[in-house]
Amino acid sequence: MTEFEIISNYFSYSFPLRPDVILGVGDDAAICTVPAGMQLALAIDTLVEGVHFPSTTAPEDIGYKALAVNLSDMAAMGATPAWMTLALTCPNANDQWLAKFSQGLQELAQAAQVSLIGGDTTRGPLTITVQIAGFIPTNSTLQRRGAQPGDGIYVTGQLGDAGLGLACTRGQIHLPPEAQRYVESRLNRPTPRWQEGQALRGIASSAIDISDGLAADLGHILQQSGVGASVFVEDLPLSKVLRTYLSKETAWNLALSAGDDYELCFTVPPNRESMLQRALPVGTYTHVGIIEQMLGLRCVFKDRREFPIEKGGYQHF
Amino acid sequence: MTEFEIISNYFSYSFPLRPDVILGVGDDAAICTVPAGMQLALAIDTLVEGVHFPSTTAPEDIGYKALAVNLSDMAAMGATPAWMTLALTCPNANDQWLAKFSQGLQELAQAAQVSLIGGDTTRGPLTITVQIAGFIPTNSTLQRRGAQPGDGIYVTGQLGDAGLGLACTRGQIHLPPEAQRYVESRLNRPTPRWQEGQALRGIASSAIDISDGLAADLGHILQQSGVGASVFVEDLPLSKVLRTYLSKETAWNLALSAGDDYELCFTVPPNRESMLQRALPVGTYTHVGIIEQMLGLRCVFKDRREFPIEKGGYQHF
Numbered sequence: 001m002t003e004f005e006i007i008s009n010y011f012s013y014s015f016p017l018r019p020d021v022i023l024g025v026g027d028d029a030a031i032c033t034v035p036a037g038m039q040l041a042l043a044i045d046t047l048v049e050g051v052h053f054p055s056t057t058a059p060e061d062i063g064y065k066a067l068a069v070n071l072s073d074m075a076a077m078g079a080t081p082a083w084m085t086l087a088l089t090c091p092n093a094n095d096q097w098l099a100k101f102s103q104g105l106q107e108l109a110q111a112a113q114v115s116l117i118g119g120d121t122t123r124g125p126l127t128i129t130v131q132i133a134g135f136i137p138t139n140s141t142l143q144r145r146g147a148q149p150g151d152g153i154y155v156t157g158q159l160g161d162a163g164l165g166l167a168c169t170r171g172q173i174h175l176p177p178e179a180q181r182y183v184e185s186r187l188n189r190p191t192p193r194w195q196e197g198q199a200l201r202g203i204a205s206s207a208i209d210i211s212d213g214l215a216a217d218l219g220h221i222l223q224q225s226g227v228g229a230s231v232f233v234e235d236l237p238l239s240k241v242l243r244t245y246l247s248k249e250t251a252w253n254l255a256l257s258a259g260d261d262y263e264l265c266f267t268v269p270p271n272r273e274s275m276l277q278r279a280l281p282v283g284t285y286t287h288v289g290i291i292e293q294m295l296g297l298r299c300v301f302k303d304r305r306e307f308p309i310e311k312g313g314y315q316h317f
Numbered sequence: 318m319t320e321f322e323i324i325s326n327y328f329s330y331s332f333p334l335r336p337d338v339i340l341g342v343g344d345d346a347a348i349c350t351v352p353a354g355m356q357l358a359l360a361i362d363t364l365v366e367g368v369h370f371p372s373t374t375a376p377e378d379i380g381y382k383a384l385a386v387n388l389s390d391m392a393a394m395g396a397t398p399a400w401m402t403l404a405l406t407c408p409n410a411n412d413q414w415l416a417k418f419s420q421g422l423q424e425l426a427q428a429a430q431v432s433l434i435g436g437d438t439t440r441g442p443l444t445i446t447v448q449i450a451g452f453i454p455t456n457s458t459l460q461r462r463g464a465q466p467g468d469g470i471y472v473t474g475q476l477g478d479a480g481l482g483l484a485c486t487r488g489q490i491h492l493p494p495e496a497q498r499y500v501e502s503r504l505n506r507p508t509p510r511w512q513e514g515q516a517l518r519g520i521a522s523s524a525i526d527i528s529d530g531l532a533a534d535l536g537h538i539l540q541q542s543g544v545g546a547s548v549f550v551e552d553l554p555l556s557k558v559l560r561t562y563l564s565k566e567t568a569w570n571l572a573l574s575a576g577d578d579y580e581l582c583f584t585v586p587p588n589r590e591s592m593l594q595r596a597l598p599v600g601t602y603t604h605v606g607i608i609e610q611m612l613g614l615r616c617v618f619k620d621r622r623e624f625p626i627e628k629g630g631y632q633h634f
Binding site: 085 | 339340343344345346347348349350351353356357358359360361362363364365366367368369389390391393394396400402403404406434435436437439440441442444446448449450451453455458460461524525526541
């Protein structure tokens with residue numbers, strides 16, 4: 001199969017067509033228009049086989065996740081996702097693999113209404129890079145900086161499932177089949193919160209997505225905002241699987257450090273809490289801590305005793 | 318070194334700062350603005366070690382070329398390059414390697430005034446993906462489609478040097494040191510023609526950059542325009558090194574098929590030839606053929622005898 005056959009067989013059709021894409025796949029570059037009053041948000045994320053996913057991962061899950069991690073970046077900025085380009089490096093042009101990879105990518109692209117506007121396919125070790133672009137009304141960006149002492153700290157969804165899923169995939173822990181399926185699907189098919197991110201425009205004082213664990217990612221908010229925080233481990237939102245099969249300590253450690261959850265962490269000033277309640281449905285987000293003047297992150301019990309975290313967030317090197 | 322140290326040491330400073338970059342490296346996404354009346358051109362290209370460059374290539378040349386191939390895509394569309402994101406996968410965080418890679422990337426970024434607005438660094442086999450974004454006035458895009466019978470076919474610069482450079486690098490041919498340095502520099506440091514591309518807005522009826530060899534890339538213009546062409550091999554622009562050290566047949570084959578030259582191939586209707594002469598300096602471009610109604614590409618001598626091409630353009634798979 002030539003590069004041109006790969007593109008026309010797997011990456012030309014069945015992706016959403018958007019009216020702001022003037023020229024899509026098939027020329028030297030794509031041509032798009034940005035609506036008036038909108039700024040452009042751009043992010044790029046790479047998944048490497050053996051580093052970001054084990055070689056046993058299903059190709060449709062790899063396709064799904066390659067877009068998911070980028071949609072999560074759009075969510076963290078409060079941006080509306082619009083277009084993506086795909087740089088796919090793979091050892092050979094396996095028909096079945098490409099069909100499944102493309103199917104997983106399409107599935108999420110349809111859900112998020114993201115057009116595939118271009119790409120590059122190359123031969124080499126399996127590496128998938130997706131670049132995403134989205135829109136955000138001028139001056140409405142959610143940034144890592146902006147958190148102030150007194151702001152509440154919130155997270156969407158539940159934390160730690162992906163970490164447990166990875167432990168299952170690696171055979172480090174054995175769960176009943178249904179529980180294992182659940183946490184592995186949370187690892188392979190995270191649910192990026194781009195709708196929640198948009199709903200938080202004008203409400204959140206800062207935001208980030210949780211890719212390296214809450215402790216590490218909240219740490220970026222604290223550092224860029226020049227503040228500190230206390231997180232209450234007993235308030236961390238945990239799935240029934242984590243609560244059933246793990247000790248509280250292990251579950252909290254996963255939630256704080258394991259990463260790959262792709263939930264949002266955001267802060268909200270006290271005078272905007274009622275706006276938050278109107279913006280997001282009850283049960284989709286959880287108050288987990290408070291921004292403080294004193295620098296550093298303190299993970300504590302309700303009685304303010306310190307909870308000892310076992311390790312830092314995932315380091316790429 | 319952590320990912321954060323890599324970014325702040327090598328990819329935060331010394332790149333051009335543009336006023337249209339509202340938020341650059343360091344958050345979940347970059348935020349940029351597109352000037353009124355401008356469309357956005359987006360392209361992505363990957364270089365894989367062992368596939369697109371040998372492992373002996375100097376890191377500063379890899380950094381330079383990773384941007385060059387993307388600038389060449391902007392050139393082919395007639396777009397003004399503006400921003401890039403970088404997805405860098407490398408086996409380890411070698412300080413010296415990163416410093417040199419970043420230096421080569423910066424050098425060309427400064428020349429083209431392209432801001433580095435974001436990226437992702439991951440561990441894995443050496444793979445560099447650059448995504449570039451540029452501007453183009455609405456409805457001024459140069460496309461592959463648009464060539465009409467009677468249009469002249471032109472190329473910028475000289476063809477075949479990069480192919481000879483690769484043969485030198487591989488030890489397949491031995492040249493005097495100065496000649497070898499010249500063709501290897503043409504392989505490792507191509508000169509993307511983004512200024513020429515912009516100058517051709519409203520003049521060229523179609524355009525493409527020559528990455529896979531003139532025959533293959535002109536073939537895309539012909540296919541997408543629904544036309545054919547004759548290319549006159551005796552008119553192909555060849556460097557002094559090719560003319561001195563190779564037979565005419567070998568030189569023409571390299572020019573037609575070797576690729577990696579990153580010159581532009583474009584077509585101009587007869588009634589715009591005087592505009593072309595005003596747009597580009599004499600000697601920077603060469604007339605090499607003519608668009609015809611009869612489908613297919615014919616490489617011919619002036620007396621219309623057919624020149625037998627040895628092989629097709631570079632196939633990625």
